Amino acid sequence: MAQIGQILVDVPTMQTNDPYSYAIPAELEHQVQVGMRVVVPFGRGHRLVSGVVVGLSDVTNFDGQLKPIETVLDLAPVLNSELRQLADWLATTTYAFRITCIQTMLPNLLKTQPKRQVQPTETLTPAEMATYFPEGAPRDFDTSKLDATTLAGLLKLQRAGKVEVVYDVKNKAAAKTTTGVTPALTPAKLREIAATVSKRAPKQALLLTYLAQMTGDSAQAQTVVAKRAGVTPAVIATAADKGWLKKSTLEVYRDPFHQPVKPSQPLELNAEQRTAVTAITQAIDAQHAQNFLVEGVTGSGKTEVYLQSIAQALQQGRTALMLVPEIALTPQMVNRVKARFGQRVAVLHSGLSKGEQYDEWRRIDRGEATVVVGARSAVFAPVENLGIIIMDEEHESSYKQDENPRYHARDVALWRGKYHHCPVVLGSATPSLETRARAAKGLYTRLVLSKRAKAQPMPTVHVVDMREQLKQQGDSDFSEPLMTAIKERLKRHEQVVLMLNRRGYSSFVMCRDCGFVLKCPNCDISLTLHMDSHSMKCHYCGHEEPIPHVCPNCHSRKIRYYGTGTQKVQQALEKLLPTAKILRMDVDSTRRKGAHERILRQFGQHRADILLGTQMIAKGLDFPNVTLVGVLNADTALGLPDFRASERTFQLLTQVSGRAGRATKPGEVFIQTFNPDHYAIQLAQHQDYERFFVTEMHIRHQGNYPPYYFAVQLTASHEEEAVAAKAMYQIVAALKQGLSPAAIILGPTPKAIARVKRKYYYQVVVKYKQEPQLRPVLEQIRQAAQIPARHGLSVTIDSEPMNFM
Numbered sequence: 001m002a003q004i005g006q007i008l009v010d011v012p013t014m015q016t017n018d019p020y021s022y023a024i025p026a027e028l029e030h031q032v033q034v035g036m037r038v039v040v041p042f043g044r045g046h047r048l049v050s051g052v053v054v055g056l057s058d059v060t061n062f063d064g065q066l067k068p069i070e071t072v073l074d075l076a077p078v079l080n081s082e083l084r085q086l087a088d089w090l091a092t093t094t095y096a097f098r099i100t101c102i103q104t105m106l107p108n109l110l111k112t113q114p115k116r117q118v119q120p121t122e123t124l125t126p127a128e129m130a131t132y133f134p135e136g137a138p139r140d141f142d143t144s145k146l147d148a149t150t151l152a153g154l155l156k157l158q159r160a161g162k163v164e165v166v167y168d169v170k171n172k173a174a175a176k177t178t179t180g181v182t183p184a185l186t187p188a189k190l191r192e193i194a195a196t197v198s199k200r201a202p203k204q205a206l207l208l209t210y211l212a213q214m215t216g217d218s219a220q221a222q223t224v225v226a227k228r229a230g231v232t233p234a235v236i237a238t239a240a241d242k243g244w245l246k247k248s249t250l251e252v253y254r255d256p257f258h259q260p261v262k263p264s265q266p267l268e269l270n271a272e273q274r275t276a277v278t279a280i281t282q283a284i285d286a287q288h289a290q291n292f293l294v295e296g297v298t299g300s301g302k303t304e305v306y307l308q309s310i311a312q313a314l315q316q317g318r319t320a321l322m323l324v325p326e327i328a329l330t331p332q333m334v335n336r337v338k339a340r341f342g343q344r345v346a347v348l349h350s351g352l353s354k355g356e357q358y359d360e361w362r363r364i365d366r367g368e369a370t371v372v373v374g375a376r377s378a379v380f381a382p383v384e385n386l387g388i389i390i391m392d393e394e395h396e397s398s399y400k401q402d403e404n405p406r407y408h409a410r411d412v413a414l415w416r417g418k419y420h421h422c423p424v425v426l427g428s429a430t431p432s433l434e435t436r437a438r439a440a441k442g443l444y445t446r447l448v449l450s451k452r453a454k455a456q457p458m459p460t461v462h463v464v465d466m467r468e469q470l471k472q473q474g475d476s477d478f479s480e481p482l483m484t485a486i487k488e489r490l491k492r493h494e495q496v497v498l499m500l501n502r503r504g505y506s507s508f509v510m511c512r513d514c515g516f517v518l519k520c521p522n523c524d525i526s527l528t529l530h531m532d533s534h535s536m537k538c539h540y541c542g543h544e545e546p547i548p549h550v551c552p553n554c555h556s557r558k559i560r561y562y563g564t565g566t567q568k569v570q571q572a573l574e575k576l577l578p579t580a581k582i583l584r585m586d587v588d589s590t591r592r593k594g595a596h597e598r599i600l601r602q603f604g605q606h607r608a609d610i611l612l613g614t615q616m617i618a619k620g621l622d623f624p625n626v627t628l629v630g631v632l633n634a635d636t637a638l639g640l641p642d643f644r645a646s647e648r649t650f651q652l653l654t655q656v657s658g659r660a661g662r663a664t665k666p667g668e669v670f671i672q673t674f675n676p677d678h679y680a681i682q683l684a685q686h687q688d689y690e691r692f693f694v695t696e697m698h699i700r701h702q703g704n705y706p707p708y709y710f711a712v713q714l715t716a717s718h719e720e721e722a723v724a725a726k727a728m729y730q731i732v733a734a735l736k737q738g739l740s741p742a743a744i745i746l747g748p749t750p751k752a753i754a755r756v757k758r759k760y761y762y763q764v765v766v767k768y769k770q771e772p773q774l775r776p777v778l779e780q781i782r783q784a785a786q787i788p789a790r791h792g793l794s795v796t797i798d799s800e801p802m803n804f805m
């Protein structure tokens with residue numbers, strides 16, 4: 001029997017990145033298993049912290065007295081061996097702490113610190129009881145909420161062994177339960193009683209008859225029994241008293257799917273789809289970790305390829321994991337998977353409550369759900385025996401987490417594919433350059449879907465030169481050709497999607513007398529006017545203040561609003577097209593849970609003519625009646641100081657254009673731009689991904705950018721600019737000293753938005769091809785950052801950053 005447990009404590013520091021040894025007390029000997037969460041005393045003050053068991057052994061090199069494990073938080077391990085190995089790999093490749101990686105993998109409910117309670121171990125004096133347990137024992141033991149005297153008193157009692165701190169272990173599973181009912185007598189006996197009571201108590205007779213036909217001994221929920229038997233809970237209570245039935249606690253799953261889904265059948269594949277499915281299923285059958293890029297134009301039927309590949313994995317008795325960028329934005333995708341695989345599907349995403357999330361997680365953990373669909377963190381779902389991993393819209397930047405651990409779900413998916421000997425399928429109409437380049441090198445097998453599935457033509461795309469429009473019709477958000485096209489659709493009862501990549505009403509307010517622009521007090525950015533809340537908001541930190549009527553600088557009243565946002569466009573459209581019904585979808589209109597889905601459902605049911613939104617409407621929508629797409633400002637992303645600006649613009653325009661004409665009616669797209677000659681816009685007009693890939697690769701080659709180079713970004717931030725800058729200069733010195741002359745070091749520079757949430761940000765970017773010393777140098781920098789971290793300096797390391805600003 002193991003006497004010692006190796007515990008990774010939940011204290012994310014460099015010092016605790018390796019496990020600590022703890023003694024396993026005799027009473028826990030049979031409980032403690034690797035992969036379980038435990039509570040252990042930590043540090044000099046014996047502060048209790050949670051941790052995860054990563055190893056068990058009999059001996060240790062530690063020659064002092066080992067502290068004992070306090071308690072176990074799980075009844076079964078929450079991390080299997082695969083996920084533990086994955087956590088270690090993740091920690092190494094993302095420069096994050098191991099415990100942080102483990103926390104990232106667990107559902108939120110298992111991350112919360114357990115609730116502690118304190119209770120007497122022996123009879124206390126009445127005075128002690130009155131002082132410390134005025135409402136009886138046990139009481140909650142939350143050190144942050146207890147006043148100092150009570151806390152000190154309780155600790156004193158604890159040291160004297162008179163009270164103990166316990167964990168609310170029953171609560172920890174947080175499984176949802178309901179009252180279950182099982183018959184307590186044989187069917188014959190129940191019928192017999194039913195006959196005797198039928199006159200006097202007809203309701204009881206109904207219930208008895210129902211109980212008599214319940215087969216097997218599995219319990220049914222009391223609510224179900226009451227409904228089916230046609231009786232009230234009171235009748236069931238009486239029956240329990242009479243000993244006709246037994247009540248029990250029944251575990252139920254919270255069902256996040258409120259909408260029933262109609263089952264679907266596999267479609268007859270076209271030739272290109274068939275080729276793709278054949279290649280993928282061969283890899284599944286051969287248990288071959290082969291990776292695929294499904295490069296399919298918008299509407300080419302990639303989803304059907306995914307679904308039929310998943311079906312093959314299930315057929316082989318294996319499981320499937322499917323990643324999508326953001327569940328809230330793609331409810332249609334989830335519905336399609338549900339329609340094909342029904343109850344076998346579990347969905348994981350942040351929109352679920354903690355309880356719902358935990359229930360889905362448990363269904364997966366127990367092997368009850370064999371198809372998992374989810375956003376980024378679902379890549380850590382505890383699915384075993386994977387037969388296929390799919391990543392839809394693999395180019396989406398939301399797959400990269402922008403806090404520790406800064407992982408890309410694609411890398412994790414590839415790791416798991418290798419582990420399970422199963423194929424990984426990356427799908428997109430506009431693959432990331434990295435992925436497409438790897439396919440060119442033969443690392444991924446490229447499968448092309450070049451035509452729309454139902455042989456519809458690709459939409460006709462017009463580029464509208466807004467410089468000309470400005471000359472002809474003055475400053476307006478709508479060009480004449482787009483407006484004409486919208487009116488035409490309204491007449492034909494077809495639908496329109498309009499994209500404007502800026503929320504709010506106008507992008508800034510400026511004083512016309514002195515030029516003063518209202519800025520956020522915490523960030524280096526101007527405030528955006530919001531008409532719905534009648535306030536000025538910071539889109540970075542959430543700061544909000546009233547709309548100024550006089551200039552805070554010169555007291556002039558000539559305050560004007562500049563730039564445009566979705567709210568203003570909505571108002572303008574309502575004036576121009578008074579009969580049109582308009583739905584707006586942006587961060588502000590979708591704050592409430594389920595709002596995305598509601599807006600999309602309304603639009604799908606044609607309860608609105610126009611869907612106006614930010615880029616959140618560009619993805620995955622499949623509405624047959626949409627025949628026109630308008631992009632109001634194609635340029636917003638182009639001007640950003642990021643080498644991916646063109647790639648993002650091309651992807652966004654191609655994706656949003658793909659929403660038009662997906663069914664029988666042909667689609668048309670208008671892209672309004674001040675840069676009509678830019679290659680990203682020109683090539684998006686022709687929806688020519690391959691030409692874009694070649695053009696952009698050339699530019700990346702010239703500029704020594706990824707995918708030709710690897711990149712790592714380091715950021716230092718502090719409330720004082722000088723501290724952040726100084727730290728960054730030291731980091732750059734360390735990099736220069738440790739790396740080869742071939743490494744390209746850019747910086748240090750202040751970030752494009754140099755101040756966010758009262759902190760100043762400095763960064764450096766290293767571009768490199770082969771740099772064996774990079775890891776040790778970065779580890780050194782991490783070590784060095786530990787001490788100043790206590791004074792508010794934070795240093796982050798982002799390998800292959802998605803955001804260079």
Ligand code: ADP
Binds near residue numbers: 268270297622
């Ligand atoms: P993508 O994800 O590639 O943009 P979808 O998977 O949404 O495309 O498919 C576009 C439309 O074509 C959907 O309505 C889908 O049902 C339909 N479709 C896909 N494959 C076929 C097929 N083989 N036969 C008929 N319709 C198909």
Ligand code: ZN
Binds near residue numbers: 512516
């Ligand atoms: Zn002014």
Ligand code: ZN
Binds near residue numbers: 520541
């Ligand atoms: Zn701010």
